[in-house]
Amino acid sequence: MPIDPQFEHGFIEALFEAADIGLGLVDTDLRYVRVNDALAAMNGVPAADHEGRSVREVIPALADLADRVLRGVIETNQPVVDLELSGPTPADPGSDRHFLVSYYPVCDDGSVIGVGAVVVDVTEGVLARRDLEKQAREIYEDVVQDLTIVQLAHETGNVAKASEAALRALAAAKRIASKVLLDGDSIRA
Amino acid sequence: MPRSVLIADDVADIRLIISLVLADEEDFVVVGEAGTGLEALEKTRELGPDVILLDLNMPQRNGLDVLPDLRTSAPHAKIVVFSGFQEASLGARALELGADDYIEKGTSVDEIVARIRTLTT
Numbered sequence: 001m002p003i004d005p006q007f008e009h010g011f012i013e014a015l016f017e018a019a020d021i022g023l024g025l026v027d028t029d030l031r032y033v034r035v036n037d038a039l040a041a042m043n044g045v046p047a048a049d050h051e052g053r054s055v056r057e058v059i060p061a062l063a064d065l066a067d068r069v070l071r072g073v074i075e076t077n078q079p080v081v082d083l084e085l086s087g088p089t090p091a092d093p094g095s096d097r098h099f100l101v102s103y104y105p106v107c108d109d110g111s112v113i114g115v116g117a118v119v120v121d122v123t124e125g126v127l128a129r130r131d132l133e134k135q136a137r138e139i140y141e142d143v144v145q146d147l148t149i150v151q152l153a154h155e156t157g158n159v160a161k162a163s164e165a166a167l168r169a170l171a172a173a174k175r176i177a178s179k180v181l182l183d184g185d186s187i188r189a
Numbered sequence: 190m191p192r193s194v195l196i197a198d199d200v201a202d203i204r205l206i207i208s209l210v211l212a213d214e215e216d217f218v219v220v221g222e223a224g225t226g227l228e229a230l231e232k233t234r235e236l237g238p239d240v241i242l243l244d245l246n247m248p249q250r251n252g253l254d255v256l257p258d259l260r261t262s263a264p265h266a267k268i269v270v271f272s273g274f275q276e277a278s279l280g281a282r283a284l285e286l287g288a289d290d291y292i293e294k295g296t297s298v299d300e301i302v303a304r305i306r307t308l309t310t
Contacts (some may be wrong), residue, residue, distance in 0.1 A: 148200075149206065151212070152203065152207070153206055156206055156209060
């Protein structure tokens with residue numbers, strides 16, 4: 001059943017404005033045609049101020065990689081999905097933000113006329129994972145030391161030292177396992 | 190004449206156990222211990238050991254950082270790096286910086302003693 005064009009247009013407009021992920025459209029000169037409020041907030045520039053400005057003007061710290069990938073999408077008419085972009089934006093110029101970005105070619109009559117962008121801010125997750133990895137690394141180093149003591153003490157018959165070190169190593173292993181379970185995250189080896 | 194050994198590791202229990210192991214070997218005598226890289230360098234200059242057993246993960250100058258200075262201060266000493274970091278690249282780097290051998294923690298005490306003995310005979 002064909003969809004009423006007015007209904008379809010209204011639906012897309014509502015989705016574009018209401019989405020809490022960043023949505024945007026750039027032309028083949030890599031100038032913003034339109035962005036939604038979510039992407040405007042991520043970039044730290046009002047939505048209206050994006051229009052006609054280049055990606056490089058709006059988010060200069062991310063533009064080197066973004067421009068290269070956007071040009072690739074335009075030239076190949078192939079999407080790029082889940083690209084990781086990191087760097088400061090006018091919304092947060094003092095620290096790096098981390099985004100997961102997908103670019104899709106927008107075509108008219110078979111020719112690419114622009115690129116649509118879907119942007120998710122994954123900064124909190126990245127920072128949490130890094131913090132967990134740092135803690136895991138520190139605990140791992142302690143566990144390695146204690147396991148060395150267990151091994152050496154065991155071989156030399158020093159049961160007391162071996163037991164003490166084994167208990168410490170197990171306690172450390174329990175700490176990191178608890179963190180992983182409670183934070184619902186995983187630690188890369 | 191027994192070979193003098195300096196044990197440099199930030200974990201006191203590891204220093205203690207290795208000291209006890211070497212105390213049972215007639216051809217070795219532990220002359221000093223160090224808990225930091227800086228202390229390892231000071232003790233090397235003070236004691237002039239024949240063997241330095243050196244952990245890589247130490248505060249106040251880690252093992253890789255202090256290795257070149259240890260080599261300069263004790264050109265004839267055998268430096269055995271003893272480390273828990275299971276990365277082959279660290280062992281290779283330690284050898285480039287002047288270590289004579291690299292032993293991973295987890296190696297049996299018998300083999301540790303055997304490898305130190307091989308280096309010093």
